[in-house]
Amino acid sequence: MSRRNTGLTVRAPAKINLHLGVGGVRPDGMHPLLTVYQAVSLYDDLAAAPAEAWRLGLTVDDHVAAHEVPLAGDNIVDRAADLLAAHHGLARADHGAAVHITKAIPVAGGMAGGSADAAAALVALDRLWGLETCDDDLLAIAAELGSDVPFALLGGTAVGTGRGEIVTPVADHGSWWWVLALSARGMSTPAVYRHFDELHPDASPEPPPADALLAALDSGDPARLAATLHNDLQAPAFDLRPDLADRIARGEAEGALRGLVSGSGPTCVFLCGSGEHARAVAAALRVPDPATGAEPVVLVAHGPVAGAHVVEGLAAH
Numbered sequence: 001m002s003r004r005n006t007g008l009t010v011r012a013p014a015k016i017n018l019h020l021g022v023g024g025v026r027p028d029g030m031h032p033l034l035t036v037y038q039a040v041s042l043y044d045d046l047a048a049a050p051a052e053a054w055r056l057g058l059t060v061d062d063h064v065a066a067h068e069v070p071l072a073g074d075n076i077v078d079r080a081a082d083l084l085a086a087h088h089g090l091a092r093a094d095h096g097a098a099v100h101i102t103k104a105i106p107v108a109g110g111m112a113g114g115s116a117d118a119a120a121a122l123v124a125l126d127r128l129w130g131l132e133t134c135d136d137d138l139l140a141i142a143a144e145l146g147s148d149v150p151f152a153l154l155g156g157t158a159v160g161t162g163r164g165e166i167v168t169p170v171a172d173h174g175s176w177w178w179v180l181a182l183s184a185r186g187m188s189t190p191a192v193y194r195h196f197d198e199l200h201p202d203a204s205p206e207p208p209p210a211d212a213l214l215a216a217l218d219s220g221d222p223a224r225l226a227a228t229l230h231n232d233l234q235a236p237a238f239d240l241r242p243d244l245a246d247r248i249a250r251g252e253a254e255g256a257l258r259g260l261v262s263g264s265g266p267t268c269v270f271l272c273g274s275g276e277h278a279r280a281v282a283a284a285l286r287v288p289d290p291a292t293g294a295e296p297v298v299l300v301a302h303g304p305v306a307g308a309h310v311v312e313g314l315a316a317h
C-alpha cells in the first residue's frame with residue numbers, strides 16, 4: 001500500500017492568568033512579567049493538509065467574531081509559517097499547506113486565542129513539512145511570534161517571566177473548575193498596558209511575586225487558590241470597561257469562590273469548587289442584558305490541560 005500524507009489536526013488551548021504581576025515598562029515598550037498561566041479546556045483546532053500553495057481558512061463557533069480575525073496576509077499563522085520555514089532555510093514559495101482554523105477561543109478576549117493558533121501552526125507545519133524541529137527551537141520561534149505563544153505550546157500550569165515568553169512548569173495538584181464569561185467586544189492588549197503605565201508611572205521593574213499562589217496550586221485547595229488570584233491589569237481594564245467590575249461582582253454574588261479578569265480582558269473567569277458548582281454559577285450568569293436582550297456567552301472549563309497537541313495524525317496509508 002502506498003503511503004499518502006493526508007494531513008493532521010492540532011488542538012491548542014486557551015490560557016488564563018492566575019497571577020499577572022506587571023513591572024514598570026522596559027525601554028523596548030514591553031513590560032516585565034511574573035505570571036502564572038493555566039491552560040483550560042477551550043480549544044482552537046488547526047487542520048493542515050498538503051497543498052502546492054498556501055491557503056488559510058476559518059470556521060468560528062457562534063460566540064467568536066469572525067470579522068475580527070485577519071486572514072489576508074497579516075494572520076499570526078502566516079507569520080508562524082514564515083518563521084518556521086526561515087528557521088530551516090526553506091523557501092516559503094516551495095512550502096504550501098491548506099490550513100483551516102476552527103476557533104472557539106474568543107478574539108481579543110485575554111485568553112491568547114491568536115497565540116493558540118500560532119502554537120498549533122508550528123506543531124502542525126513542523127510535522128506536515130517533516131522538519132523535526134527540536135523543542136527548544138520551537139519555543140524560541142514561538143517567543144518571536146508573541147509573548148504567550150511558548151505557553152500555548154507547553155500547556156499545563158507554568159510560570160512566565162521575561163515578557164511572559166520564558167515558561168517553566170510548576171507543581172499543580174488541583175483539578176480546577178472555571179466559569180468563563182465572554183464579552184461581545186474585544187479589548188486591545190496594548191491599550192490596557194498603556195493605561196497600566198498611566199496608573200503606575202513609578203512601577204518597580206520587579207513584578208510582584210506569586211509565592212502564595214504557587215503554594216495554593218501545590219495544595220490543590222480551591223479556597224486557597226481563590227484567595228491568592230491576582231491580576232495587575234484588572235484595575236486598568238475596569239477603567240476602560242466599567243461593566244467588567246459589575247460582572248465580577250455578579251459572579252461572586254452567585255457563589256463563585258472568586259472572579260478575576262483574564263489577562264488584559266475582557267473575559268472574566270470565576271473559580272468554582274467543582275464541575276457542578278461551575279455549571280450552577282454559569283447558569284445564573286446566563287441572563288439576558290436588560291438593555292439589549294442579548295444573553296451573555298458563559299462557558300464552563302477545567303484546567304490544567306495539555307498544550308498544542310496532535311489530535312488526528314498524518315494518515316499514512
Ligand code: C5P
Pocket residue numbers: 029030031032033145146147148162163164189190193
Ligand atoms: O507579545 P505580544 O505580541 O502578545 O504583545 C502584544 C502587545 O501587548 C505588545 O505590543 C505590548 O503592547 C503589550 N505587552 C506588553 N508587555 C508584555 C506583553 C505584551 O506591554 N509583557
